[in-house]
Each structure stands twice: as structure tokens, then as C-alpha cells.
Amino acid sequence: MIYFDHAASSWPKPEGVAEAVAQAINEYAANPGRGGHQLARQANAKIRETRALLAQFFNIQDPRNLIFCSNATHALNQAIQGIVWEAGDRVISTSYEHNSVRRPLEYIREEYGVEVDYIQVQDNGSLSLEELESSLDENTKLIAVTHVSNVTGAILPLAEISVIARKKNIPLLVDASQSAGFVPLDVDELGISLLAFPGHKGLYGPQGTGALYIAPDLNLTPLLHGGTGSHSELKEQPGERPARYESGTLNTPGIAGLGAGVKFLLERGMETIFKEEQELTIYALTQLSEVQGVQIYGPGLGEERAPVIAFNIEGIASQELAHILDQHYSIATRAGLHCSPLGHESIKTEQIGAVRISFGLFNTKQEVDQLIVALNEIRDGMLGFV
Ligand SMILES: Cc1ncc(COP(=O)(O)O)c(C=O)c1O
The missing domain is CATH 3.40.640.10 (Type I PLP-dependent aspartate aminotransferase-like (Major domain))
Structure with a gap:
């Protein structure tokens, strides 16, 4: 998992x-x-x-x-x-x-x-x-x-x-x-x-x-x-x-x-933890932005953010995407409104929700790579190759 x-x-x-x-x-x-x-x-x-x-x-x-x-x-x-x-x-x-x-x-x-x-x-x-x-x-x-x-x-x-x-x-x-x-x-x-x-x-x-x-x-x-x-x-x-x-x-x-x-x-030290998680988050943002049709919400690359990323892939419902990631790839993410309809209204996703990935101390770049492979496969499988 x-x-x-x-x-x-x-x-x-x-x-x-x-x-x-x-x-x-x-x-x-x-x-x-x-x-x-x-x-x-x-x-x-x-x-x-x-x-x-x-x-x-x-x-x-x-x-x-x-x-x-x-x-x-x-x-x-x-x-x-x-x-x-x-x-x-x-x-x-x-x-x-x-x-x-x-x-x-x-x-x-x-x-x-x-x-x-x-x-x-x-x-x-x-x-x-x-x-x-x-x-x-x-x-x-x-x-x-x-x-x-x-x-x-x-x-x-x-x-x-x-x-x-x-x-x-x-x-x-x-x-x-x-x-x-x-x-x-x-x-x-x-x-x-x-x-x-x-x-x-x-x-x-x-x-x-x-x-x-x-x-x-x-x-x-x-x-x-x-x-x-x-x-x-x-x-x-x-x-x-x-x-x-x-x-x-x-x-x-x-x-x-x-x-x-x-x-x-x-x-471990909070400064070290923050730095490591920033690095992983920046890596994930960079890789994710290469996935065709992806929309990432929140701060842009280069702006500070905690290790939380919300995104959608155009044409695929967030709940469905999270479900496939879980069932077929054993990747746990969370879709929907995340108990924050206000937050979703702010980023204009209150109707569609988003998929959220959030990292902890033990996540790795290899795991992010596996997510990207999975997202590309799902996208190609559901929407066709481009
Ligand atoms: C910003 C924020 N506030 C409050 C909570 C509620 O936390 P708890 O489940 O510990 O009550 C959460 C949980 O996701 C949260 O993200």
C-alpha cells in the first residue's frame, strides 16, 4: 500500500x-x-x-x-x-x-x-x-x-x-x-x-x-x-x-x-522534517504537472505549501479516480470535499471536489513515481491515448 x-x-x-x-x-x-x-x-x-x-x-x-x-x-x-x-x-x-x-x-x-x-x-x-x-x-x-x-x-x-x-x-x-x-x-x-x-x-x-x-x-x-x-x-x-x-x-x-x-x-527536528517534505512535495508537483489534463490547485511551484496537493484530471471524476487508485494500484488518496466545502468554494471545485494526496515522513519519490505511472495509465485507459 x-x-x-x-x-x-x-x-x-x-x-x-x-x-x-x-x-x-x-x-x-x-x-x-x-x-x-x-x-x-x-x-x-x-x-x-x-x-x-x-x-x-x-x-x-x-x-x-x-x-x-x-x-x-x-x-x-x-x-x-x-x-x-x-x-x-x-x-x-x-x-x-x-x-x-x-x-x-x-x-x-x-x-x-x-x-x-x-x-x-x-x-x-x-x-x-x-x-x-x-x-x-x-x-x-x-x-x-x-x-x-x-x-x-x-x-x-x-x-x-x-x-x-x-x-x-x-x-x-x-x-x-x-x-x-x-x-x-x-x-x-x-x-x-x-x-x-x-x-x-x-x-x-x-x-x-x-x-x-x-x-x-x-x-x-x-x-x-x-x-x-x-x-x-x-x-x-x-x-x-x-x-x-x-x-x-x-x-x-x-x-x-x-x-x-x-x-x-x-x-528528527522540525526544520529537517519540513525541508524533506517540501522537497517531496515539489517533486510531486513537478511530476504531476506533466500528466495530461491535470489541474493542480493551490500555491504554484516555488511558493511554500504544506505536503498536501489537490488536483483533478479533466474528464475523470475525483471519486472515481481515487477509487481506481485504491482498488487497482493500492494507492490511498482522498477525494471529494475533504470536510471543507468553504475551501473548495475558494478554489471553485465545490461541485466536483478534487483528489488530495498528502505526504508524511516515510513517503518517497519512488512512491510518487508509481502514482504518476498509475495516473497516466488511468487517464489513457479512460480517455484514450493522445
Ligand atoms: C484543517 C482541519 N481542521 C480540523 C480537522 C479535524 O481534525 P480531527 O479529525 O482530529 O477532529 C481536520 C481534519 O482533517 C482538518 O484538516
């Missing part, structure tokens, strides 16, 4: 991830933070270790401001629904958002009468910073942006957006689903208020993992209320982090696996 669907979930995982999960299950997965016995303490220590590794990875000063979630969607919902909304409040977002941002935003629009505006992003990921700045007013309570488009891999100008957010003193929520582990990201330097990310994509952890960073000065309402293993005498949710936002038993085996994934990335 050639796996080109890392933007959905990365696979295979680096050595050490499955072992860490198995070790947790087999040796110590007692309830972390819920007891004083040795195994509970060992489970708790593993959670603390992974939290510290994640903080190191994203340059977050205090790991207690990172809360574990079950995926990026959970983290984004905690961020968005955790703000106390009132009718007339405003949110500024972008035309590249995934449904995991858009739907919670549309929910608060319906539920509380919040005004939501989506600023248009260009194919290369740029947006009008003047438009962004002028759209902010005293009612704007949140700027919510994806760092990287999950459709085209376009990288949004986070540093510039963050400068504007800080100047206007408006919290900035970043959906790092397609950048965490794929693109270098420094929370402290950027001054991000809320960072939501999955553990199962670029961080190479298991599914069922994700996290949210909440800046110390932001007090969100917890999405879940319940047992935290601490301050059990209180009838209300404790104030201290991370317990305030982590009701219920955590996914100890998954978090142990995530820790192993992040350790692997830290050892």
Missing part, C-alpha cells in the same frame, strides 16, 4: 508509538490522577511527560495550559464554545476553514446571534491584511483561522495575522490540524491565544488524541463538567489547569503513543 492520506491520519507511525501504546495497556494503564497507588502515579507521570513534550515542541511556556482532547474537533469546540457569547458579538474567520471550525461558528451564530465573517483567502494562502484589520471592531471577540488549508496545503500568513490580533487585543484561535508536525510552529513567538491540534496526523500519535493550548489570560467555560480527580470536595468545576478542562478519564494509552510520536519529531 502506498499511503498518501496523512492529512486525514498519519500512517504508518514511527517505531515506538505502537510499543508505547501497548506498554501502557499491558503495564500501567491505571486511572491517571485518580488514585495514589503506584500504577495510577505511573499513568499520571506518562500524561505529564507527554504534556511537557508537546509544550517543548510548540514552545509553550507552561505545559499546564495544554489540555488533552480526543481530536482537533474536540479542541476547536472547546475553544469556540468556551467563550461566553452574546448577540452582536463578532468572529472573523477565513474562507479556508474546515467544518470543524465552520460548524461551531455557524452554531454560535444560530444559538447566540453572533456575526461570523469569512475573509477570502487566495490560492497561495495570502489574504488581505488590510481587510482583516479593518474588519475588526470593538464587538469582535475572536479571530479563528486555519494555519494550513487541508485542501490545498496553502499556508496562511500566521505571523502577520497574529500581529494584527495582538495590536487589537483580540484572541487568535489557530486550527493547526494540518500544520502541527508538518510546519514549524512557535506558540510563544507568535503570541497565539488558542491552538487546537490533533495528535493523530503530523504528530504521529494514535487516533483519539488531540490537544488545545489556552493562553494563561483566557478563561474559557469548560465544555465538560465532571470528575477531575482533584478538589473533589467542590461542587463546581475546579479553576486550576489542566484539570478544569479535563473532566473524565484521559486516554492514557493514546497519550503515551502521542508522546512517542512527538519524541520522534523532536529528535
Whole structure:
């Protein structure tokens, strides 16, 4: 199997991830933070270790401001629904958002009468910073942006957006689903208020993992209320982090696996990973552009993008193409709208979707070559030789 669907979930995982999960299950997965016995303490220590590794990875000063979630969607919902909304409040977002941002935003629009505006992003990921700045007013309570488009891999100008957010003193929520582990990201330097990310994509952890960073000065309402293993005498949710936002038993085996994934990335170095994946992406773009009838969306060659490429071959439906690649060539890609109809509207493919290929640490140029052979064969077979 050639796996080109890392933007959905990365696979295979680096050595050490499955072992860490198995070790947790087999040796110590007692309830972390819920007891004083040795195994509970060992489970708790593993959670603390992974939290510290994640903080190191994203340059977050205090790991207690990172809360574990079950995926990026959970983290984004905690961020968005955790703000106390009132009718007339405003949110500024972008035309590249995934449904995991858009739907919670549309929910608060319906539920509380919040005004939501989506600023248009260009194919290369740029947006009008003047438009962004002028759209902010005293009612704007949140700027919510994806760092990287999950459709085209376009990288949004986070540093510039963050400068504007800080100047206007408006919290900035970043959906790092397609950048965490794929693109270098420094929370402290950027001054991000809320960072939501999955553990199962670029961080190479298991599914069922994700996290949210909440800046110390932001007090969100917890999405879940319940047992935290601490301050059990209180009838209300404790104030201290991370317990305030982590009701219920955590996914100890998954978090142990995530820790192993992040350790692997830290050892390899984010700059190296980004450089290697850029090289493979540029190679794939170059080869792909030679396929007759291909249309590639997003940033052009020479412009930076995360390792995600969306394309179509004229005359072949994206779903059919992905199906043949899977069934006849064992090449896993993803077709359709990728849970981002907004993103597809932006590149004008909302009616037809696109085939998306996305790379991870272990993909090779030889695998890309095999994809190109397959695409040419499919094209010739379905549309005839030229
Ligand atoms: C940009 C973006 N945001 C959010 C998500 C949701 O991630 P999860 O499946 O971890 O909830 C995804 C997943 O594909 C994504 O690409």
C-alpha cells in the first residue's frame, strides 16, 4: 500500500508509538490522577511527560495550559464554545476553514446571534491584511483561522495575522490540524491565544488524541463538567489547569503513543522534517504537472505549501479516480470535499471536489513515481491515448 492520506491520519507511525501504546495497556494503564497507588502515579507521570513534550515542541511556556482532547474537533469546540457569547458579538474567520471550525461558528451564530465573517483567502494562502484589520471592531471577540488549508496545503500568513490580533487585543484561535508536525510552529513567538491540534496526523500519535493550548489570560467555560480527580470536595468545576478542562478519564494509552510520536519529531527536528517534505512535495508537483489534463490547485511551484496537493484530471471524476487508485494500484488518496466545502468554494471545485494526496515522513519519490505511472495509465485507459 502506498499511503498518501496523512492529512486525514498519519500512517504508518514511527517505531515506538505502537510499543508505547501497548506498554501502557499491558503495564500501567491505571486511572491517571485518580488514585495514589503506584500504577495510577505511573499513568499520571506518562500524561505529564507527554504534556511537557508537546509544550517543548510548540514552545509553550507552561505545559499546564495544554489540555488533552480526543481530536482537533474536540479542541476547536472547546475553544469556540468556551467563550461566553452574546448577540452582536463578532468572529472573523477565513474562507479556508474546515467544518470543524465552520460548524461551531455557524452554531454560535444560530444559538447566540453572533456575526461570523469569512475573509477570502487566495490560492497561495495570502489574504488581505488590510481587510482583516479593518474588519475588526470593538464587538469582535475572536479571530479563528486555519494555519494550513487541508485542501490545498496553502499556508496562511500566521505571523502577520497574529500581529494584527495582538495590536487589537483580540484572541487568535489557530486550527493547526494540518500544520502541527508538518510546519514549524512557535506558540510563544507568535503570541497565539488558542491552538487546537490533533495528535493523530503530523504528530504521529494514535487516533483519539488531540490537544488545545489556552493562553494563561483566557478563561474559557469548560465544555465538560465532571470528575477531575482533584478538589473533589467542590461542587463546581475546579479553576486550576489542566484539570478544569479535563473532566473524565484521559486516554492514557493514546497519550503515551502521542508522546512517542512527538519524541520522534523532536529528535528528527522540525526544520529537517519540513525541508524533506517540501522537497517531496515539489517533486510531486513537478511530476504531476506533466500528466495530461491535470489541474493542480493551490500555491504554484516555488511558493511554500504544506505536503498536501489537490488536483483533478479533466474528464475523470475525483471519486472515481481515487477509487481506481485504491482498488487497482493500492494507492490511498482522498477525494471529494475533504470536510471543507468553504475551501473548495475558494478554489471553485465545490461541485466536483478534487483528489488530495498528502505526504508524511516515510513517503518517497519512488512512491510518487508509481502514482504518476498509475495516473497516466488511468487517464489513457479512460480517455484514450493522445
Ligand atoms: C484543517 C482541519 N481542521 C480540523 C480537522 C479535524 O481534525 P480531527 O479529525 O482530529 O477532529 C481536520 C481534519 O482533517 C482538518 O484538516
